[in-house]
Amino acid sequence: MFNLQLGGLDVVLSHLSGSHVAASIEASGVLTQLTNPQHAFVQLHNVGPILIRLLDLIDNCNTGETLLLVSAALSNVSMQDPQAVDVLYQNNAIIRLINAYNRQDCSTIFVQEQIVTVLSRLAARRYEEALVSQGAVPMLLEMLTVTDSHHSDYCRRIRYKAAVCIGTLAATGVGLKALYINQ
Incomplete structure (x- = not known):
């Protein structure tokens, strides 16, 4: 917490918005921890640019680990502002998450949990037409049968x-x- 008071959050956000994708993905992992709804170390303001950057990073994820880091940050940050769901919709979060999940080596149950959380928020805010048109229904139906001992x-x-x-x-x-x- 001491580092946050000394501008640590600004450093994390600077790395997140930086041009180097690998550093930005790592920064999203730190942001996930800082915005964890169970602890909420920080309350972000003006989450729109952060969400847009996270979506851009999702487009670059090529492993389950990197997609988990970024999708968890996206999920946590989107809880901090009621308008965040609108930003997700306006920036095609649904299809971008689905496309990322369908990439080779990106589909893990941990990623599924983050994605279904974001999709549920969009459904709760009445974005059902976008969920349908961008292909979320088959994924949601598949998630009903997910198992892992x-x-x-x-x-x-x-x-x-x-x-x-x-x-x-x-x-x-x-x-x-x-x-x-889709039965």
């Missing part, structure tokens, strides 16, 4: 969040139609 708690949370998100989608015409089509 070593990480059963993660899988349970993923299944629960996916079910809640699907329930939200099913309450709308476009969502219900997409669920029917």
Whole structure:
């Protein structure tokens, strides 16, 4: 906490916004810890540029580890401002997360938990048309069956969040139609 008082957050944000992708991804890991909703060491202001940079980094992730660092930061930061979900929508977060997850070596249950959290926030804010049109429904349905004997708690949370998100989608015409089509 002492380092934060001496400008540590500014250093993290500077590295995050820097041009070197690897350093920015590492900074997103630190940002994840600082914005953890259970501890909330910092309250960020003007999260729009941070979210946009995190989405740009997601486009560059090529391993499950890097995608986890960045998607966890995206999930945590998006909780800090009610307008954050709108920024995610405006910058095509849904398709960008899905595309990143579908890259070779990027699909882990830990990443799934972060992605389903973001998708659930978008569904709760009535972005069901974007979720449907950008291909989230097949991924959510797949998440309903996720299993891993070593990480059963993660899988349970993923299944629960996916079910809640699907329930939200099913309450709308476009969502219900997409669920029917994707069975």
